[in-house]
Each structure stands twice: as C-alpha cells, then as structure tokens.
Amino acid sequence: MEGLKKYLRCYRSYFKTNLLVYAEYKADFIAINVASALILLMGVVSLEIIFAQVDMIAGWNKYQVFWMLGYFYLIRALYNTFFINTLNLGYWIRLGSLDTYITRPLGTFFQLLSTGRYNTELPLDEFLIGLGLMIAAERHIAIISGFPDVLYLMLALIFCTIIYSCLMFLLSAASFWMIKSNALHELVGSIERLIEYPLNIYNLTIKIILTTILPFGFISFYPSQYFFSFEDHKAFIIGIPFVALILIVLSRLIWKKGLQTYQSPGA
Amino acid sequence: MMTMKRYLAFSKTRIRLELFYKFNFLSSLFAALVIFFVEYFLWNAIYSGSGEDELANLTFYSVFSYILFGHILRKLLGDGVDERIGESFRDGSIVMDKVKPVLLPFRYLFDDLGRGLLQAAVISIPLVAVFMFKDGDAVSLNQVLLFTVMAILAYLIFFILNFILGLTSFWTGSIIGIYMLKMACMSILSGLYIPLEFYPEWLLKLCYVFPFRAIYYLPVSAMMKSYSLTEGLWLILQQSAWVIFLLFLCMLLQQAAFKRLTVQGG
Numbered sequence: 001m002e003g004l005k006k007y008l009r010c011y012r013s014y015f016k017t018n019l020l021v022y023a024e025y026k027a028d029f030i031a032i033n034v035a036s037a038l039i040l041l042m043g044v045v046s047l048e049i050i051f052a053q054v055d056m057i058a059g060w061n062k063y064q065v066f067w068m069l070g071y072f073y074l075i076r077a078l079y080n081t082f083f084i085n086t087l088n089l090g091y092w093i094r095l096g097s098l099d100t101y102i103t104r105p106l107g108t109f110f111q112l113l114s115t116g117r118y119n120t121e122l123p124l125d126e127f128l129i130g131l132g133l134m135i136a137a138e139r140h141i142a143i144i145s146g147f148p149d150v151l152y153l154m155l156a157l158i159f160c161t162i163i164y165s166c167l168m169f170l171l172s173a174a175s176f177w178m179i180k181s182n183a184l185h186e187l188v189g190s191i192e193r194l195i196e197y198p199l200n201i202y203n204l205t206i207k208i209i210l211t212t213i214l215p216f217g218f219i220s221f222y223p224s225q226y227f228f229s230f231e232d233h234k235a236f237i238i239g240i241p242f243v244a245l246i247l248i249v250l251s252r253l254i255w256k257k258g259l260q261t262y263q264s265p266g267a
Numbered sequence: 268m269m270t271m272k273r274y275l276a277f278s279k280t281r282i283r284l285e286l287f288y289k290f291n292f293l294s295s296l297f298a299a300l301v302i303f304f305v306e307y308f309l310w311n312a313i314y315s316g317s318g319e320d321e322l323a324n325l326t327f328y329s330v331f332s333y334i335l336f337g338h339i340l341r342k343l344l345g346d347g348v349d350e351r352i353g354e355s356f357r358d359g360s361i362v363m364d365k366v367k368p369v370l371l372p373f374r375y376l377f378d379d380l381g382r383g384l385l386q387a388a389v390i391s392i393p394l395v396a397v398f399m400f401k402d403g404d405a406v407s408l409n410q411v412l413l414f415t416v417m418a419i420l421a422y423l424i425f426f427i428l429n430f431i432l433g434l435t436s437f438w439t440g441s442i443i444g445i446y447m448l449k450m451a452c453m454s455i456l457s458g459l460y461i462p463l464e465f466y467p468e469w470l471l472k473l474c475y476v477f478p479f480r481a482i483y484y485l486p487v488s489a490m491m492k493s494y495s496l497t498e499g500l501w502l503i504l505q506q507s508a509w510v511i512f513l514l515f516l517c518m519l520l521q522q523a524a525f526k527r528l529t530v531q532g533g
C-alpha cells in the first residue's frame with residue numbers, strides 16, 4: 001500500500017514536469033492537436049468516400065466499419081493516455097540515457113511509463129471522435145441491447161488496450177537488439193492502417209498472420225465480431241483475455257532479457 | 268563542375284548512412300510494402316463488392332497502378348527536410364551548416380535526394396516486379412517519361428515547401444506541430460489514400476488551393492491515365508507555377524529567418 005502511494009506521488013510529479021515541457025511550445029500544442037484531429041477525421045471522410053461507391057466491403061456495411069474504427073480510436077486513446085511513453089525506449093537505448101533510469105531507486109518500467117512528454121498530450125480528439133463514431137453507428141445498427149453488452153464492451157476495451165500496448169511495447173523492445181530502429185514509427189503507422197479495415201478484405205494467409213504471429217486482429221476486429229457475427233467467431237472472442245495474458249507474460253520476459261543484454265553505448 | 272561534386276558528396280554520404288543501418292532501412296521498406304498491400308486488398312474488396320468494372324470512371328487496374336506508382340513516389344519524397352531543419356535550429360547545430368562553404372538549401376537538397384533516390388530505387392524492385400505480372404494494359408514509354416518529369420517537379424515542390432516550413436520553426440521554436448500539420452494536409456489534400464476522382468466536389472475544390480495535389484496526385488495520375496501531349500504540358504506548367512511561387516516565398520522568408528537566428532553557446 002505504501003509502495004503504491006509512493007508510485008502515485010511520483011507519477012504525479014513526473015506528469016507535472018512533462019506538462020511544463022509541453023507548455024513551453026504553445027503554437028506546437030495547438031498544431032499537434034489540430035493535425036491529429038484532422039488525420040482522424042480524414043479516416044472518417046475516406047470511409048464516407050468509399051461507401052459512396054459501394055454498399056458493402058467484404059460483407060461489412062458502412063456503420064459496422066464505422067463502429068470498429070471508433071472502437072479502435074478509443075483503444076488508441078487509452079493507449080496514448082497511459083502507455084505511449086514506452087515508445088521512448090528505443091531512443092533511451094540509443095542515447096544511453098537508460099543508464100540513468102536503471103540506477104534510480106524506482107522501478108525502471110515505471111519510469112519508462114511516466115517519463116516523456118507524450119502522455120501529457122491528452123488525446124481528447126481520439127476519445128471524442130472514437131466515441132462519436134461508435135454512437136453514430138449505434139444509432140443506425142443498434143447493436144448494444146442491454147447491460148451484458150455494455151459489460152462486455154468495458155472488459156473488451158481493457159483487454160484490447162492491454163493487447164495493443166503490449167504489441168507496441170514489443171516493437172519498441174526490438175531496439176535492445178537492433179540499435180537505431182527508428183523506423184519504428186513507420187511500422188506502427190503501417191500496422192494501424194492494416195487494422196483500420198475488417199480483416200475480411202485480406203486473403204487467408206494475411207488473416208492467419210494477423211491472428212497468430214502478429215495478433216493485431218485481436219485489437220479491434222475480433223472484439224467487434226461479438227456484435228456482428230458471434231457464432232462464427234466464438235473461439236476468437238473467448239480467446240481475447242488469453243491473448244492479453246500471453247502478451248503480458250511475453251512482454252515481461254522480453255523486458256527482463258532486454259535489460260540483461262543492454263550495454264551502455266558509452267558515457 | 269567542382270561545386271557539383273561537392274554537393275554530390277552529401278548524397279553519397281547519405282546513401283552510405285542509409286545502407287549502414289540495414290535493419291532500419293529494411294523495416295522502413297517493409298512498412299511501405301505493408302501499406303501497399305493494405306491498399307491493394309482494400310480496393311480489391313471495394314471493386315468486387317460493387318460488382319462494377321468502373322467506379323468514378325476508373326477501372327480496378329487504373330487504381331492499382333495509382334497505388335503502386337504512388338508508393339514509389341512516396342519513397343522518393345520521404346517525410347521532408349523540415350523536421351531536420353527545425354531540429355538543427357533547436358539544438359543550434361544549424362550554425363555548423365552555416366559556416367560550411369556550401370549553400371544551405373542545396374546541402375539539405377542533395378542530402379535528402381540521396382535518401383530519396385536510394386529508397387525509391389529499392390522499393391521499385393518488388394513493386395515493378397508485381398506490376399509486370401499483373402494482367403492489364405501495358406504502360407507506354409510516354410507515360411513513364413511524363414511520370415518521371417512530373418515526379419522530379421513534385422520532389423522540388425515538396426522540398427521547397429518543407430524548407431519553408433523548416434524556416435517557420437525559427438519563429439515557433441518547435442517543429443513537431445508544423446510537421447504533423449503538414450502530414451495531415453498531405454494525407455487529405457494530395458490524394459495519398461484515395462485518387463482525387465472519388466473526392467466530393469467541396470473537398471476537390473480545396474485541393475486546388477494547396478500545393479499537395481501537384482506533389483502527389485498529378486505525377487501519379489500520369490501512370491493511371493494516358494494524358495495527351497497538351498494535357499501533359501499543361502500539368503507540367505501547373506507544377507512549374509507552384510515551384511516558382513514557393514521559391515519566391517522561400518527566398519523572402521530565408522532572409523528574415525536567418526536574421527532571427529541566435530545560437531546560444533556552441
């Protein structure tokens with residue numbers, strides 16, 4: 001209990017410091033938020049443009065795709081609020097600043113979560129647009145029919161955020177072995193594009209890869225299937241918590257192994 | 268001739284640097300190919316879902332060419348030099364570039380050109396191979412020629428635009444916001460994800476006001492449609508107008524910007 005209090009206190013003061021760094025550049029703050037909202041809206045406009053041409057893609061109608069996109073934005077918003085600082089890992093390793101964090105009397109992973117200014121950029125736009133999309137879609141297809149559905153949604157959001165965060169963390173952790181992997185951001189971007197649309201559009205090979213080796217399908221596609229075609233995807237939906245659990249264990253393992261192999265690039 | 272050699276050294280160094288970090292180079296290539304396949308499968312699903320041969324007067328094959336050659340152009344353009352200029356302004360290392368006996372814009376131009384040409388050439392290998400095996404009308408030599416000329420002009424527009432944006436960071440102090448805003452505009456107004464033929468009227472009008480259409484849509488559409496000679500010349504003229512306009516803006520801004528430059532320490 002004492003330990004938890006200490007960590008909460010530390011997180012608060014870290015957050016304050018980050019906020020100060022962030023407030024230094026006001027024009028930047030506005031520009032970043034406008035840009036990120038524009039990019040999200042472009043995702044919506046793209047879908048509108050596509051669905052002006054066709055009624056269905058791969059068996060999904062417009063509102064189903066909207067719902068899934070909103071759900072994905074929401075997960076990314078949760079990730080951006082709590083876990084995004086882990087993206088700094090590669091940077092720390094390259095510059096050798098990880099040394100400082102390892103030697104401090106605080107959990108190194110905790111410091112990774114709390115240091116860096118990313119988490120102060122509250123992703124309000126992602127929360128709002130994500131929720132807005134889901135509500136707009138809900139009004140057309142009415143999929144949430146009672147308390148059990150809401151409960152499922154809450155649980156799914158938690159597990160899927162864990163899955164997304166773990167996958168992103170594992171990608172950053174690659175820098176323990178491959179110094180200067182700053183193409184990471186490009187990889188993240190391409191993966192996000194990969195799951196913006198229902199996996200039905202891909203061929204079987206890609207679907208299998210996105211379910212097993214790179215389980216990105218569990219972030220938004222399979223959870224959404226609970227509402228759209230439950231019977232066909234029962235096994236996958238039940239599998240969501242297990243995938244989350246496996247990824248947590250794997251992330252812990254990789255983190256431990258990474259810290260062991262870590263050698264400072266010099267003072 | 269000597270000066271040219273001096274600048275080419277920047278390109279060579281950059282190419283060597285890119286190739287040195289192999290993992291980095293390959294993963295960025297891989298990321299681009301993933302996006303290519305996403306777009307391919309998406310449009311495949313759209314066309315098979317609609318059950319029609321043509322949407323917005325474009326066949327699936329046209330859109331396929333648009334995506335494919337678009338990805339080669341994307342690699343040539345890269346992310347732009349604005350971030351680098353902004354960062355070297357922030358940490359003061361820009362002063363080291365200023366004291367070198369080279370012109371600052373050309374130093375950045377040749378450095379980035381080395382990266383762009385290398386990446387575009389490498390990604391062309393798998394993409395052109397895919398294109399060869401796909402059934403459809405063959406592309407004519409004229410199309411390739413027009414695409415090449417327009418791609419060079421597009422690169423110039425994009426470079427000057429980024430240089431201007433890099434200079435604006437002398438006033439704002441930080442570049443990340445400007446960079447993200449540019450990327451957002453690029454993804455909306457250039458036809459990066461969807462050919463402009465599909466755009467609704469209001470959005471299309473907006474595209475004409477910004478240079479992004481001339482950076483991406485115009486050159487890539489040369490591979491999708493077969494423009495006549497006059498049409499091609501007209502498009503090149505449009506691009507040239509953007510080059511001249513932005514160049515003018517850039518020169519005005521550069522003088523003002525470097526007057527503001529103060530480097531602490533160093």
